[in-house]
Amino acid sequence: MGMPSGGAADSRILLIASDNTFAHTYSDLAELLAEPAEGDRLGGAVEFFDSTGRRLAPVFDPQWTLVDLRPGDEPADPTAIQRRLRAVRDHVEWFLTTHPDVAERARLSVAEAVATLPPLGRTLTEDIDLMPWHHEGSRGNFLHNAMHAAGWAH
Helix, strand or coil: CCCCCCCCCCCCEEEEECCCCCEEEECCHHHHHHHHHHCCCCCCCEEEEECCCCEEEEEECCCCCEEEEEECCCCCCHHHHHHHHHHHHHHHHHHHHHCHHHHHHCCCCHHHHHHCCCCCCCCHHHHHHHCCECCCCCCCCHHHHHHHHHCCCC
16 A cells, blocks of 8 residues: 555555445554444445555455455556545535534534535545544544535435
8 A cells, every 4th residue: 555654554444435425534454344343334335445546345254244455456546536535525515504403513503514624635645634534432523423424324
């Protein structure tokens, strides 16, 4: 996978809903595989990418449980992944403006809620850094929860 600043291997995994309504970042495969144990279930088709924009193919066991991700044969396409992340961001913005109760529950105006959305578009690495991260045992910040509310997961 790519190399973040500091020279350490970048093992981050980006999950994007196939309909571009949801995205999450995981620090590595172990964190991604641990998520179902916390009760989160996939609510639709998803795709996986590494930090360079290369597609990762899912590997399942006989019970159809995800056990691994392997690099696909296609070349990395960071620009295409950035477009998809912008589509996710745009969807969440639309959702927040059409469902003001989501912002109100967080004691935010719609304008304040929209202002929390990340400014995407510089590099894929920076965009991945700005997307919601999965944190085991944590309900997440406003962006994380808005992503769940707006996306296919709920």
